[in-house]
Amino acid sequence: MHKNISLADQVFEHLEADILGGKYARGESLTEMKLCADLGVSRTPIREALHRLAQEHLVEISAKGVIVLGVTDKDLVDIYDIRLAVEGMAAARAATLATEEQIAELKETVDLQEFYSAKHDAEHIRLMDSRFHKLIYDFSGSIVLHDMLTPLHTKAQKYRKTSVENSSRADASVAEHRAIFDAIVAHDADAAEQAMILHVANARNHILKGK
Numbered sequence: 001m002h003k004n005i006s007l008a009d010q011v012f013e014h015l016e017a018d019i020l021g022g023k024y025a026r027g028e029s030l031t032e033m034k035l036c037a038d039l040g041v042s043r044t045p046i047r048e049a050l051h052r053l054a055q056e057h058l059v060e061i062s063a064k065g066v067i068v069l070g071v072t073d074k075d076l077v078d079i080y081d082i083r084l085a086v087e088g089m090a091a092a093r094a095a096t097l098a099t100e101e102q103i104a105e106l107k108e109t110v111d112l113q114e115f116y117s118a119k120h121d122a123e124h125i126r127l128m129d130s131r132f133h134k135l136i137y138d139f140s141g142s143i144v145l146h147d148m149l150t151p152l153h154t155k156a157q158k159y160r161k162t163s164v165e166n167s168s169r170a171d172a173s174v175a176e177h178r179a180i181f182d183a184i185v186a187h188d189a190d191a192a193e194q195a196m197i198l199h200v201a202n203a204r205n206h207i208l209k210g211k
Contacts, residue, residue: 006045007041007045008044008045008048008049008052010045011039011041011045011046011048011049012048012049012052012053014039015035015049015050015053016053016056016058016154017157019053019058019059019068019070020058020070020071020154020155020157020158021157021158021161022070022158024068024070025068025070026068026069026070026072027067027068028067028068029064029065029066029067029068030050030059030065030066030067030068031065031066032046032047032050032066050066056151057069058070058071071155071156071158075155076156076159076207076208077208079152079155079156080156080200080203080204080207080208082148082152083149083152083153083200083204084197084200084201084204086145086148086149087133087136087149087196087197087200088192088193088194088196088197088200089140089145089193090136090137090140090142090145090146090149090196091136091140091180091183091184091192091193091195091196092189092190092192092193092196093139093140093141093142093145093189094136094139094140094141094184094192095183095184095186095187095188095189095191095192095193096187096189097139097140097141098139098184098187102135102138102139103184103185105135106132106135106136106139106181106184107181107185109128109131109132109135110128110132110174110177110178110181112124112128113125113128113129113132113174113177114174114178116128117170117171117174120167120170122161122164122165122170125164125170125173125174126157126160126161126164129160129164129173129177130153130157130160132177133149133153134150134153136180136184136196137149137150137153139184156207159207160203160207162207163203163206163207166206169206172202173199173202173203176195176198176199176202177199179195179198179199180192180195180196180199183195
């Protein structure tokens with residue numbers, strides 16, 4: 001585990017990824033003792049991580065123990081409805097505010113996503129997809145937008161993984177990212193906003209069609 005963040009943070013991130021990735025099913029019971037054995041840590045960081053997961057509504061802690069909640073189908077619809085309403089705003093602000101250095105970083109991300117898409121490397125496509133969106137949240141210049149959108153994007157990771165494993169959707173997603181990038185390069189806020197809304201809508205429709 002990494003030493004630059006606390007052990008409790010590392011445990012939280014590990015368990016969050018396992019829950020959002022589908023390792024633990026909704027309704028499954030988690031015990032501190034089993035998690036301690038699995039992760040090789042004491043109960044204190046496990047307990048802290050579980051309380052944070054409860055605050056994120058990914059688990060429920062009661063007298064009966066810790067129960068996995070995960071992300072429900074209704075949660076997923078809400079996540080994409082909110083992203084449709086807000087993420088275009090982040091792209092528009094990024095188009096207005098992005099520096100040449102930030103644009104270069106965004107270009108590298110899109111270029112890498114295109115490279116991995118040509119190789120049908122789903123895991124790296126997903127990583128570049130996450131990086132692309134998080135850079136736009138950063139470049140929007142709004143802490144509020146960043147803090148609202150980042151956890152929503154993270155919570156949909158299981159479904160985004162399934163999406164990028166579909167080669168036709170993965171190729172379409174990369175092309176949509178390129179359109180968003182081109183609008184940001186041109187500092188065209190309206191075009192960036194509309195391109196992002198179209199991208200999120202297409203992702204939403206593809207994911208929900210498979211539900």
